[in-house]
Amino acid sequence: MKAGFVRGKQRFFCKDCTYYFTLPNPKERSERRGRHQTTIIDIAQDLGVSNSTVSRALHNHPDINPNTRKAILDKAIELDYQPNQLAHSLVKSRTNTIGIVVPEFLTQFFPNVIVGAQRVLRQADYNLMIMQSGESYETEVANTKALLANRVDGLLVSMSHETNNYDHFLSFEKRDIPVVYFNRVIEGLGTHKVVANDYRGAFAAVEHLILNGYRRIAHLGGPPNLLISQERLRGYQEALRKYGHPLLPELVIHGDFTAQKALIYGQHLLDMAQPPDAIFAVNDPTAIEVLALAKAKGIRIPEELGVVGFSDDPIAVHIGKGLTTVKQPTTQIGEAAAKLILGLLRGEQANLSPQTIVLEAELVVRGSSIKAAG
Amino acid sequence: MKAGFVRGKQRFFCKDCTYYFTLPNPKERSERRGRHQTTIIDIAQDLGVSNSTVSRALHNHPDINPNTRKAILDKAIELDYQPNQLAHSLVKSRTNTIGIVVPEFLTQFFPNVIVGAQRVLRQADYNLMIMQSGESYETEVANTKALLANRVDGLLVSMSHETNNYDHFLSFEKRDIPVVYFNRVIEGLGTHKVVANDYRGAFAAVEHLILNGYRRIAHLGGPPNLLISQERLRGYQEALRKYGHPLLPELVIHGDFTAQKALIYGQHLLDMAQPPDAIFAVNDPTAIEVLALAKAKGIRIPEELGVVGFSDDPIAVHIGKGLTTVKQPTTQIGEAAAKLILGLLRGEQANLSPQTIVLEAELVVRGSSIKAAG
DNA sequence: TTGTAAGCGTTATCAA
DNA sequence: TTGATAACGCTTACAA
Numbered sequence: 001m002k003a004g005f006v007r008g009k010q011r012f013f014c015k016d017c018t019y020y021f022t023l024p025n026p027k028e029r030s031e032r033r034g035r036h037q038t039t040i041i042d043i044a045q046d047l048g049v050s051n052s053t054v055s056r057a058l059h060n061h062p063d064i065n066p067n068t069r070k071a072i073l074d075k076a077i078e079l080d081y082q083p084n085q086l087a088h089s090l091v092k093s094r095t096n097t098i099g100i101v102v103p104e105f106l107t108q109f110f111p112n113v114i115v116g117a118q119r120v121l122r123q124a125d126y127n128l129m130i131m132q133s134g135e136s137y138e139t140e141v142a143n144t145k146a147l148l149a150n151r152v153d154g155l156l157v158s159m160s161h162e163t164n165n166y167d168h169f170l171s172f173e174k175r176d177i178p179v180v181y182f183n184r185v186i187e188g189l190g191t192h193k194v195v196a197n198d199y200r201g202a203f204a205a206v207e208h209l210i211l212n213g214y215r216r217i218a219h220l221g222g223p224p225n226l227l228i229s230q231e232r233l234r235g236y237q238e239a240l241r242k243y244g245h246p247l248l249p250e251l252v253i254h255g256d257f258t259a260q261k262a263l264i265y266g267q268h269l270l271d272m273a274q275p276p277d278a279i280f281a282v283n284d285p286t287a288i289e290v291l292a293l294a295k296a297k298g299i300r301i302p303e304e305l306g307v308v309g310f311s312d313d314p315i316a317v318h319i320g321k322g323l324t325t326v327k328q329p330t331t332q333i334g335e336a337a338a339k340l341i342l343g344l345l346r347g348e349q350a351n352l353s354p355q356t357i358v359l360e361a362e363l364v365v366r367g368s369s370i371k372a373a374g
Numbered sequence: 375m376k377a378g379f380v381r382g383k384q385r386f387f388c389k390d391c392t393y394y395f396t397l398p399n400p401k402e403r404s405e406r407r408g409r410h411q412t413t414i415i416d417i418a419q420d421l422g423v424s425n426s427t428v429s430r431a432l433h434n435h436p437d438i439n440p441n442t443r444k445a446i447l448d449k450a451i452e453l454d455y456q457p458n459q460l461a462h463s464l465v466k467s468r469t470n471t472i473g474i475v476v477p478e479f480l481t482q483f484f485p486n487v488i489v490g491a492q493r494v495l496r497q498a499d500y501n502l503m504i505m506q507s508g509e510s511y512e513t514e515v516a517n518t519k520a521l522l523a524n525r526v527d528g529l530l531v532s533m534s535h536e537t538n539n540y541d542h543f544l545s546f547e548k549r550d551i552p553v554v555y556f557n558r559v560i561e562g563l564g565t566h567k568v569v570a571n572d573y574r575g576a577f578a579a580v581e582h583l584i585l586n587g588y589r590r591i592a593h594l595g596g597p598p599n600l601l602i603s604q605e606r607l608r609g610y611q612e613a614l615r616k617y618g619h620p621l622l623p624e625l626v627i628h629g630d631f632t633a634q635k636a637l638i639y640g641q642h643l644l645d646m647a648q649p650p651d652a653i654f655a656v657n658d659p660t661a662i663e664v665l666a667l668a669k670a671k672g673i674r675i676p677e678e679l680g681v682v683g684f685s686d687d688p689i690a691v692h693i694g695k696g697l698t699t700v701k702q703p704t705t706q707i708g709e710a711a712a713k714l715i716l717g718l719l720r721g722e723q724a725n726l727s728p729q730t731i732v733l734e735a736e737l738v739v740r741g742s743s744i745k746a747a748g
Numbered sequence: 749t750t751g752t753a754a755g756c757g758t759t760a761t762c763a764a
Numbered sequence: 765t766t767g768a769t770a771a772c773g774c775t776t777a778c779a780a
Contacts, residue, residue, distance in 0.1 A: 036467075037525075037549060037757095039756095039757055039758085040757065040758070041757075041758095049766075049767085050766065050767045050768070051757090051758085051759095051767090051768095052759080052760080052766075052767065052768080052769090053765085053766060053767075055758070055759065055760090056765095056766090059759090063765060063766085064765070064766085065765060065766085068765080068766085080545065080548070082519070082522050082523055082545075083523055083757090083758085084464075084523070084525060084756090084757050084758070085520075085523040085524045085525065085758095086460050086463050086464045086469070086524070086525055086756085086757075086758090087464055087756070087757035087758040087759090087772085088757080088758055088759080089460050089758090089772090090458075090460045090461055090464060090756090090757080090758070090759095090771095090772045090773065090774090091757085091758050091759045091760085091771070091772045092758085092759070092772085093772070095460070105479070105485035105486075105488065105489060106482060106485055106486070106489075108480060111479035111480055111485065112479075112480070114479065114506070115479060115480075115506065115508070118506065122516070127520055127524075129503060129504075130503075130504040132488070132489065132492065134489070142496070145456070146459075146501055148456050149456055149457055149458070149459040150459045150460070150501075151411075151458060151459065151460055171454065171456075174454070175411060288692065314689070315688070315689045315692055318662065318689055318692060318693045319692045319693070411773095413772095413773055413774085414773065414774065415773075415774095423750075423751085424750065424751045424752075425751090425773090425774080425775095426750075426751065426752080426753095426775080426776075427749085427750055427751075429774070429775060429776085430749095430750090430775095430776095433775090437749060437750085438749070438750085439749060439750085442749080442750085457773090457774085458772090458773050458774070460772085460773080460774090461756085461772070461773035461774040461775090462773080462774055462775080463756090463774095464755095464756045464757065464758090464772090464773080464774075465755070465756045465773085465774050465775050465776085466756085466774090466775075467756070
């Protein structure tokens with residue numbers, strides 16, 4: 001048996017088993033105070049019990065002496081102990097955290113979804129880690145990487161309009177981390193989704209315009225790769241078809257949700273030789289741009305131009321005589337997505353096929369679409 | 375030397391040193407595959423190097439053979455290795471994460487602040503963990519606890535209007551975790567703050583009303599404990615004083631930022647025997663309630679009632695003839711708060727006295743406050 | 749240039 | 765009922 005010193009500790013070598021080891025030194029730890037968060041071990045040492053006993057007390061494990069428990073809990077309060085979630089997550093390989101990636105924060109839609117999701121998750125003792133991509137694919141990838149590195153247990157996603165490659169999402173599924181897409185989803189990706197009934201909402205909006213006497217109805221749409229855009233377009237088309245209106249390709253333009261594009265394409269529509277007498281916009285910001293344009297051009301709303309938006313942004317009720325729009329169940333989308341992912345984490349839908357939850361949308365009629373004499 | 379088996383592993387006892395130990399078994403780990411994220415050790419084993427070598431390669435440490443490094447980086451990609459931030463944070467006692475607690479998400483103000491903060495933090499390779507209290511003290515406490523458990527390196531806070539007890543924030547400072555308060559701060563708490571110049575903004579707003587011929591100017595204020603409310607009130611008072619207007623206590627009412635209270639108090643003001651001819655509201659939502667009330671009562675804006683808000687919410691430009699309001703530098707507040715906290719983490723202001731950063735606010739004049747003939 | 753092993757703060761499995 | 769210790773995945777001081 002040889003012996004030596006390593007970092008101030010005596011080190012031994014067992015010849016028979018060719019193994020080095022040092023003697024544990026119980027004094028050592030207690031020196032290591034100052035600028036350090038109190039741990040389970042600090043409590044244990046102060047009380048002369050073992051750390052496992054402390055751990056049991058803090059999680060009221062059945063096998064523990066009530067007196068011991070009380071002493072430990074008191075000491076924990078005295079030392080202002082706060083559990084270290086990092087260590088906990090590391091050993092459990094579970095962080096109790098769900099990540100959410102949204103394209104933006106600046107309309108009311110996503111904040112509302114987040115509020116709904118947070119409510120459900122907090123109840124189940126999960127945290128929500130919120131990331132915002134600013135409609136940038138690059139940032140979205142960086143966000144998902146960060147969430148992966150932080151080992152979130154699940155992911156809620158609404159994609160940026162730039163996103164055309166989905167590898168960064170698929171790498172969650174590869175690791176068996178459940179993913180639920182909401183609102184901005186794409187077709188084909190065989191996964192769990194929560195969406196509003198965009199088709200029915202759009203259909204109702206356009207039907208309403210038709211029944212109010214508008215004849216030449218245009219559609220300012222969203223990015224064509226998103227299901228949301230496809231469904232709203234389909235609703236528009238089906239409504240026209242039902243009432244025998246022609247589908248005129250020149251009256252459909254795809255934007256990208258930005259005000260800038262809305263302005264350019266809206267201008268284009270209003271400047272046509274034969275301009276539309278109504279516009280169904282893919283969302284409220286787009287519709288609001290159209291209203292502003294009309295005002296600037298002296299086009300009267302709703303007599304000369306009917307306008308309908310989508311989302312029921314709080315602005316909608318205040319603008320002009322009110323903007324007719326399709327109201328989406330925002331918080332409910334968040335709640336549904338959260339519930340779905342909690343179910344997946346419990347392994348409920350383990351070998352079920354991907355689920356799509358569709359929540360109904362509702363037309364809210366205001367001043368921008370009611371011709372005085374239909 | 376005794377020997378025995380523990381959990382399938384041979385266990386030895388060294389009599390001389392009274393120490394138990396087991397022989398490390400290098401084979402064992404490689405069996406443990408399936409549903410597990412690839413780790414540094416998986417890479418090490420595949421390549422027959424040690425985990426420290428892998429760690430060095432991944433952080434391009436200088437002392438490493440370029441060939442070894444290349445092999446390791448290639449293998450990391452092949453195995454789709456993603457670092458485990460939890461383990462990393464645990465050993466470094468640093469999470470590279472800043473927490474932010476905001477009272478709400480549903481006006482544009484806080485989302486904008488968050489966007490600004492996130493931009494600065496991401497550049498410094500920090501993550502932002504966003505929490506929202508919904509103006510509830512309880513939730514705010516729960517949020518800060520969660521952030522503490524997650525060992526954020528710093529905290530950005532804007533308080534809920536319910537908050538009157540600050541222990542949950544102080545427990546960060548007790549642990550030497552820097553805290554920066556922004557926007558909704560309280561006086562006295564001797565800490566770092568970032569605020570807009572509420573005083574100057576309010577002064578400019580009320581001065582503008584006076585110069586436009588309004589004589590009896592009321593103020594619908596915010597919760598009196600918040601500095602933001604105090605400063606806006608002070609600006610209101612100083613402007614009146616400067617122009618020799620009397621300070622009438624009956625024309626000042628403190629609300630709590632909710633639309634409900636705004637409605638009740640607005641109603642009260644307009645129903646007075648001698649009602650005000652102008653109202654300076656503590657924020658835009660309050661001002662918008664007043665405008666709606668006036669409309670319902672048939673009071674003409676701005677002839678019979680001048681209205682000024684605060685925040686320049688995007689709604690403000692669209693509502694009626696436009697709402698005059700004080701524009702705050704939202705993203706800049708976020709950026710400034712983030713920069714300040716990064717500085718604190720670098721230990722720059724270590725023994726400097728708490729810093730208060732004041733960013734200028736700007737009056738934006740619109741239709742709600744310009745009398746035709748002053 | 750590479751390997752060994754301690755340590756970060758927990759939980760959990762055995763032994764006692 | 766309690767204690768000892770391995771394990772979670774990583775960094776790093778020191779040894780080789």
